[in-house]
Amino acid sequence: GESVGLHLPTLSVQEGDNSIINCAYSNSASDYFIWYKQESGKGPQFIIDIRSNMDKRQGQRVTVLLNKTVKHLSLQIAATQPGDSAVYFCAENSRYSGGYQKVTFGIGTKLQVIP
């Protein structure tokens, strides 16, 4: 199930099931959207990105869907494994007026895989 409150939103999934992590973004001018995975004690690790003119992109066991109409992004993980347990952040890539890249992270979702 999913819970939101004082703690990080958490999604609990049975090992082997598919996981879907959702994210809402705010900046319609963002040109890329990225999913990062952050394991305990580590920095964020790039998983997959999607350009703003696409609506779906697939990687190895992961799929990202982008719905610009409702400013919604999702990450689907197939056959979730214990090693997928981590905090997942969606992020928007936009640009400062000088062209420099700015990545803005969403609030994050903690994925717990139940063996």
Place this chain on the structure above:
Amino acid sequence: DTEVTQTPKHLVMGMTNKKSLKCEQHMGHRAMYWYKQKAKKPPELMFVYSYEKLSINESVPSRFSPECPNSSLLNLHLHALQPEDSALYLCASSQFPGLEARSSYNEQFFGPGTRLTVL
């Protein structure tokens, strides 16, 4: 070498201390970043260095002073910090600062962070 390293891993300092965080990458990346991450929160951008020059300062208090001695190194000098500055400080690098890579996402590679506690 495809990693970003950060030292120290943990740091405890008093409000009157002066300390420095260090970050290093040997991927030939020309952009480097400092982020601050509070517990259960997303990383927040602090500074962007592009070709060893400070390009972006996200209104960070002057008690945080970044320095880029060369293209592989990035420091964050800390002085007179407050307890609320306690956080995980993340360094990242990317091949370009964004100006050149207009047609693709310029992936940022993150280090493991320095866990800072200010007493």
